[in-house]
Amino acid sequence: MNSAARLAEILSANAGRAGPLLPILHDVQAAFGCIDRDAEAEIAEALNLSRAEVHGVVSFYHDFSAEADPRLVVQLCRAEACQARGVEEIVAAGERAAGERVCLKTVYCLGLCSVGPAARVGDALHARLDAAALVALIEAA
Amino acid sequence: MTLIRISDDALALACGADAVAAAFAAAGCTVERVSSWGLHWLEPLVEVGGIGYGPMAPDDVSAVLAGTSTKSIGMIAEHPFIARQQRLTFARAGKTRPLSLDDYSATGGWAGLTRARSLSPDQVIAEVTQSGLRGRGGAGFPAGIKWKTVADAAASHKYVVCNADEGDSGTFADRMLMEGDPYHLIEGMTIAAYAVGASQGYIYVRSEYPHAITKLNQAIVLSADIIAPFRIEVRVGAGAYVCGEETSLLNSIEGKRGEVRAKPPLPAHQGLFGQPTVINNVLTLAAVPHILLEGGAAHYDSHGVARSKGTMPIQLTGNIKSGGLFETAFGITLHELIYDIGGGTASGRPVKAVQVGGPLGAYIHPDRFDLPFCYEEYAGVDALVGHGGIVVFDDTADMGRLARFAMQFCAAESCGKCTPCRIGSTRGVELIDRIRSSPRGADSVELLPQMHNARKAGRSREEDIALLEDLCETLKFGSLCALGGFTPYPVLSALKHWPEDFT
Amino acid sequence: MGYEPQVDFGTPEVQSETVVTLTVDGRVVTVPTGTSVMRAAALTGGSIPKLCATDNVQAFGSCRLCLVEVDGMRGTPASCTTPAAEGMVVHTQTPRLAKLRKGVMELYISDHPLDCLTCSANNDCELQDTAAQVGLRDVRYGYAGENHLGLEADTSNPYFDFDPSKCIACSRCVRACDEVQGTFALTIDGRGFASKVRRPATSLIGASSGRPWPSVTVSYATDVTPLRSRPLVCSGSGAR
Numbered sequence: 060m061n062s063a064a065r066l067a068e069i070l071s072a073n074a075g076r077a078g079p080l081l082p083i084l085h086d087v088q089a090a091f092g093c094i095d096r097d098a099e100a101e102i103a104e105a106l107n108l109s110r111a112e113v114h115g116v117v118s119f120y121h122d123f124s125a126e127a128d129p130r131l132v133v134q135l136c137r138a139e140a141c142q143a144r145g146v147e148e149i150v151a152a153g154e155r156a157a158g159e160r161v162c163l164k165t166v167y168c169l170g171l172c173s174v175g176p177a178a179r180v181g182d183a184l185h186a187r188l189d190a191a192a193l194v195a196l197i198e199a200a
Numbered sequence: 201m202t203l204i205r206i207s208d209d210a211l212a213l214a215c216g217a218d219a220v221a222a223a224f225a226a227a228g229c230t231v232e233r234v235s236s237w238g239l240h241w242l243e244p245l246v247e248v249g250g251i252g253y254g255p256m257a258p259d260d261v262s263a264v265l266a267g268t269s270t271k272s273i274g275m276i277a278e279h280p281f282i283a284r285q286q287r288l289t290f291a292r293a294g295k296t297r298p299l300s301l302d303d304y305s306a307t308g309g310w311a312g313l314t315r316a317r318s319l320s321p322d323q324v325i326a327e328v329t330q331s332g333l334r335g336r337g338g339a340g341f342p343a344g345i346k347w348k349t350v351a352d353a354a355a356s357h358k359y360v361v362c363n364a365d366e367g368d369s370g371t372f373a374d375r376m377l378m379e380g381d382p383y384h385l386i387e388g389m390t391i392a393a394y395a396v397g398a399s400q401g402y403i404y405v406r407s408e409y410p411h412a413i414t415k416l417n418q419a420i421v422l423s424a425d426i427i428a429p430f431r432i433e434v435r436v437g438a439g440a441y442v443c444g445e446e447t448s449l450l451n452s453i454e455g456k457r458g459e460v461r462a463k464p465p466l467p468a469h470q471g472l473f474g475q476p477t478v479i480n481n482v483l484t485l486a487a488v489p490h491i492l493l494e495g496g497a498a499h500y501d502s503h504g505v506a507r508s509k510g511t512m513p514i515q516l517t518g519n520i521k522s523g524g525l526f527e528t529a530f531g532i533t534l535h536e537l538i539y540d541i542g543g544g545t546a547s548g549r550p551v552k553a554v555q556v557g558g559p560l561g562a563y564i565h566p567d568r569f570d571l572p573f574c575y576e577e578y579a580g581v582d583a584l585v586g587h588g589g590i591v592v593f594d595d596t597a598d599m600g601r602l603a604r605f606a607m608q609f610c611a612a613e614s615c616g617k618c619t620p621c622r623i624g625s626t627r628g629v630e631l632i633d634r635i636r637s638s639p640r641g642a643d644s645v646e647l648l649p650q651m652h653n654a655r656k657a658g659r660s661r662e663e664d665i666a667l668l669e670d671l672c673e674t675l676k677f678g679s680l681c682a683l684g685g686f687t688p689y690p691v692l693s694a695l696k697h698w699p700e701d702f703t
Numbered sequence: 704m705g706y707e708p709q710v711d712f713g714t715p716e717v718q719s720e721t722v723v724t725l726t727v728d729g730r731v732v733t734v735p736t737g738t739s740v741m742r743a744a745a746l747t748g749g750s751i752p753k754l755c756a757t758d759n760v761q762a763f764g765s766c767r768l769c770l771v772e773v774d775g776m777r778g779t780p781a782s783c784t785t786p787a788a789e790g791m792v793v794h795t796q797t798p799r800l801a802k803l804r805k806g807v808m809e810l811y812i813s814d815h816p817l818d819c820l821t822c823s824a825n826n827d828c829e830l831q832d833t834a835a836q837v838g839l840r841d842v843r844y845g846y847a848g849e850n851h852l853g854l855e856a857d858t859s860n861p862y863f864d865f866d867p868s869k870c871i872a873c874s875r876c877v878r879a880c881d882e883v884q885g886t887f888a889l890t891i892d893g894r895g896f897a898s899k900v901r902r903p904a905t906s907l908i909g910a911s912s913g914r915p916w917p918s919v920t921v922s923y924a925t926d927v928t929p930l931r932s933r934p935l936v937c938s939g940s941g942a943r
Contacts, residue, residue: 076433077400077473080455085407085436099903106455108887110903115890119457119615121439122407138369138609139555139602140591143518144546167441167559167609169408170372171211172591173240173516173523182410184214440894457891462764462784616872616891616898617765623810626896630848643845651817651846659843667843674806677779678767 065090066098070105080106080116084123092127130162131200134179135193137165140172145189149176152190156197163197202229202265205247207294209236209379210411211372215255217244223258227265235380237294238525239281241546242273247294252276281541286503287527288490288511289483290373292381299418304383310426312489312496316391324395325351328488331497332509337363337444337481338557338586338682340508340575343488346478349468350396353476358398360389360430361453361472361479364405364412365437365444368558370589373513374482376525378405378412381486382419388485390427391492392478401432402472404449407439441559441613445681446479448615459617460681481587483513504530508574508585518554518591519545535569538592549594553698555602557586559609560686562693563599582689599698604632606690610683620675621684628671628691635664635702665702668695713741713756713769714783725791734787741769741782744795751795752804752833754811754938755873756783760882766873766938767807768833771795779803804837813844815939816852816868824940830871831940849896865900871939872898879936900941 069086073079083102087094094102094117103113117123135153137146157163171177174186178193180200188196204224206217221231224246239245242254246264252273253264263269273279276294287293296303304310316324329344350358362385366374377385389401405413416434424431440458443449447461450472471477487510491500500510508530514537516523521543538544538551545551553563562583564571571577578585593602607628614621634640640661646654659667672688679685695702719735726732727740730747739762744751755766762783770779774792779800782793794800812834819825854867877889877900892901 078435078453078455081435081438081452085438096903111888111890111901112456114901114903115457115892116455118890118892119440119459119894120437123438136369139559139605140370140518140589142602142605143591143593143597166408167612168367168369168371169210169214170366170375171214172370172372172518172589173520174211174215174243175518177214179408184210186211186214457894462762462781464784464786611896614895616894616896617763617874619765619767619807619810619871622872622896622898623814626849627810627813627844631844643847645846653840655841655843655845659845663843670802670806674803674810678770678803678807680764680767680781 062091063101066101070102080108080113081120084117084120088123092129093124095125128162130160131180132162132164133157133197133200134164134166134169136167136169136171136175136177136179138167138172140168141175141177144175146176149188149190149193153193153197156194161197161200202248203232204229205232205234205294206244207236207380208233208298209376210409211240211376212236212243212245213411215243216257219258220244220246220256220261223261227261229265232297235293235296235298236376236525237276237282238290238376239273239276239279239522240524241522245273245276247276250275250277252279281522281524281526284541285527286511286529288500288503289377289384289486289513290381290525290527291490292384293376293525296381298380298382298415299422301383301422304381308493309383309489310387312492313387313390313394313427315494316394316492321351321395321397324391324492327497328395328491331487331491331500332504332507333484333487333491333500334508334575335481336483336487336512336587337446338584340585343480343484346468346480347392347395349466350398350476350478353469355476357400357473357475358396359472359475359477360393360396360398360401361450361467361477362389362401362403362482362485363444363446363449363479364403364409364482365441365449366409366482366587367406367441367444368560368587368589370517370555370558370591371515371587372517373515373525373588375409375412377482377486377513378403378409379415382415383423384489385416385482385486386419386423386427386432388488389432390430391488392480392485393430396476396478398478399429399431401430402435402453403432404435404437404443404453406437406443440615441609442615442681442683445683448681450477450479457615459615460683462680483587487511505572505574507576512573512585512588514573515587515589516542516592517589519547519594520592521546530574531572533570533572534564534590537573537590538569542592545592545594547594547596549596551592552595552597553593553599553602553694555591555593555690556589557584558589559606560584560682560689561586561589562689563602563697564693565697582693584686584689598701599694600632600636600701600703603691603694603702604629604636606687606694607632610687613683615683618678618680618684620678621680621687624671624675624684625687628668628675628687631664631668631671632691632702634659635661635668638703661703665695710745712745712758713751713753714739714762715758715760716742723787723789723791725787725789725793727793728795736786738787739783740771740773740780740785740787740791740793743787744771744782744793749795750836751782752836753783754829754833754871755875757875757938760875760878763874763878766871768804768837770800770803772797772800801837805839808834808837808839809842809844811871811939812839812842813846813848814850814852815871817846822869822940824869828940829938851899854899866941867899869939870900870937870941872900873938874900875938876900876936876941
């Protein structure tokens, strides 16, 4: 399916919702890895919003990006509870392992605060990480 | 065939529960995936005939089946961590399959809703008011009063919105409830909808909780006939802590930037899509089914102290030996929670500080560990009960760095609408860096000759600390919402109790 | 010389069949129900510092300069978003408020160019006036911190320039575009410290028009400003 058809499908799938913009943006981000200018314009048109309104929303939320990043993403929690369990001491090893290939992203809280440091790859969660476990996780990603 | 029960909660999965479950299945056992007991240091925890084993690895399976495992903790229900609790909201934790309607009904599910529907909406609200239930999201506003306001508002559409944007570090109770007992939340919301006359509900869940989102979506489909004519839809956040603030959450559901709205108007008057809206936290709504049981309100009210009534699911996290979910009546002290129940730090080192109530909560010094856990007592010492998260730090913690992190977090998550939070959080990070730096120098711009009226000598540490205190006052009283307004709590508490960490 | 500045009451006039009477700094004033404390104060002749509020768009509550104290109310509510209530006793000038306002202004100026004398808005600048009004004399943060001073000005519109380094992100232009003009051509891009006013890029404006800045702001500037004889949109001199 080409991207225009996919976008149209997403728009029609969310047509019945009240306040459909965020669900649409999630679907577009998942389908294309980003929400680019053209997609913003299409979405605006479909929802009878201005392009400025859609862009303002896209740029507000960290889950949405204007450009696709082909790298794999590993989210590492660096909030207080994981800090208390030593996450800051393993960040450097994780960054070295990630290099250019993997995007090691900071996330604030995965809700695994009693068993941190914690990380997320896609929908898979990992807890009780030490430097070796984090490196292994990144290398396997 | 041996029946093995293992949690499929996200935390258990993160600790490797699937591999353990697969190993038991491969050994010919019947494996039931249930909710988590909340004994997190023992996850993956397996239950065989009431006896718990944990933390389990796939290699431990044969020993458990042979009866030779050294990882037995005895009867789980009698474990001190469980036996000491008063579980009303988490009564099913560890005991039922999250999506099983049979399990839910067999453990008293829908009884609160059935009874609520036999009462008038006014009577339902009266019982919620009588129970003393207050908002568990942090603000502690009486739930019954909020419901009454919405019930009394004249409007063609009303909404019940569940705030499941659990972004505070050190909290996971919402997540556990949504993943482990989703019908319980759905029942609570349906009771709220009946009480106020709403036909549509939304659960706003943060995107960092994919398992909760999946479970809720499945549970909503499976229970649709039971809760009809009420309907619920899950809405997924998109990476914005500030959307846990109720008005910004409403904007987010409406498809807008998650900026905070000025109040008034209150959401109870003009909330979602401009209509009267009940917006409550997961734990608030999940307390409701119990309250609506016969005598439930009085029973709930009989727990707790003074104006902090009922139970609070407290989350023991961070550097703690026995971390997990501990639901108990208000009034318990930090000393009991951290030492008697939590067993002290995981590292074995002395406790230096605990942060209660998330990233906006104060750091509490061990000399205040006698403080009873309740809204008013905490407010009295500039601390927050918040969402009941407790993060323990050992003596290696650098409180100056944590104060800096509080400002950094505020800067990262600020919606940018109000000036104190938008600019002040960034200045706060820089200022704490300046306070902690040495040697101290003058501002490079102020040194320029054109800057004729500017200060030429560097500012002293004392002057910078006074400025940090002023900044905190500007944030506290000037900010539009609690993100900027409460960031001073961790900063000033760290500065007050551990000034040596700011050099 | 230019124009006779008119009083800006801060928030729009409210129509109501009922009225409330309140006291602002000892002066009794009766206003239609739903009127903001800020407008009530302005009607008594008082002047509460403000930057994001102006009386042709709805109250927004973002600049936090218009904080007041109200007897019996906790904290320091923003007067623009607080409706006047019967019997309310409001204080708009107290030492505590003065300190808070100065604290907010100190933050603004820590991220603002220091070129007032050569700025085209000199002497016609609400930010400058308000800084004077709150008595800011020293920016204790210094000026070396993170800032927006390096952002490039957009001079593509024949009617005005937009200098983002001078923008205070009050959203007035965005709101005027939405509420007055109904064009919804502007937005805040990003969030937090990185928030900045933006119109979607030229390629988004539409193949047919290709106009760089939306016409909304142009007509706003030409149609509305003369009527009111004062600059209505920009308080922080981002657009001139």
